[in-house]
Amino acid sequence: MTIVELVQMFAEPLDVAVVVTDIDLERPGPTVLYANPAFARMSGYAVTEMLGSSPRLLQGPGTNRELTRMLARRLQAEGRFHGVLENYRKSGEAYLCEIDVRPILNREGGPAAFIAFEREVVRRRGRPSQSTAGRYRPLDPTTTACPVPLSAAGGVFT
Numbered sequence: 001m002t003i004v005e006l007v008q009m010f011a012e013p014l015d016v017a018v019v020v021t022d023i024d025l026e027r028p029g030p031t032v033l034y035a036n037p038a039f040a041r042m043s044g045y046a047v048t049e050m051l052g053s054s055p056r057l058l059q060g061p062g063t064n065r066e067l068t069r070m071l072a073r074r075l076q077a078e079g080r081f082h083g084v085l086e087n088y089r090k091s092g093e094a095y096l097c098e099i100d101v102r103p104i105l106n107r108e109g110g111p112a113a114f115i116a117f118e119r120e121v122v123r124r125r126g127r128p129s130q131s132t133a134g135r136y137r138p139l140d141p142t143t144t145a146c147p148v149p150l151s152a153a154g155g156v157f158t
Contacts, residue, residue, distance in 0.1 A: 014036060016117050017119065018036045019035045020116075023113060023114060031053070032051055032055060044091050062086045068085065075101060075103075080102050083099060097120055098118065098120075098121050100116065
């Protein structure tokens with residue numbers, strides 16, 4: 001079973017966007033190997049449009065360039081990044097996206113791929129919420145719970 005097949009098994013039904021990329025952080029950026037349906041709903045891009053592309057496709061004029069450089073530096077140095085970026089849907093609409101990226105390790109302990117768990121942030125931290133969704137917009141309006149915490153990732157694969 002490949003990394004992508006394993007991630008696909010657990011990520012397809014999730015309401016949290018999940019993206020798997022290769023580990024090439026140089027321009028034009030890592031290549032998307034897998035994206036789940038929740039990612040497609042959040043970004044407006046069909047999964048087939050994202051496969052083989054870079055997640056940098058979601059960046060736009062309001063995306064903080066220093067933060068994107070820090071993301072790449074942290075992944076190279078520590079193998080992990082957690083933060084909020086301004087991304088852009090296919091329609092051009094900006095949205096805040098909380099991203100938790102972690103490595104999927106190979107047998108030697110090095111990164112084989114990166115897995116990102118993403119959620120749209122609809123309000124800033126510290127503001128009282130008027131809804132049960134808290135600071136995140138559910139991708140499926142009938143649910144508000146996140147079945148997998150953003151911190152749940154990692155593992156060893158070949």
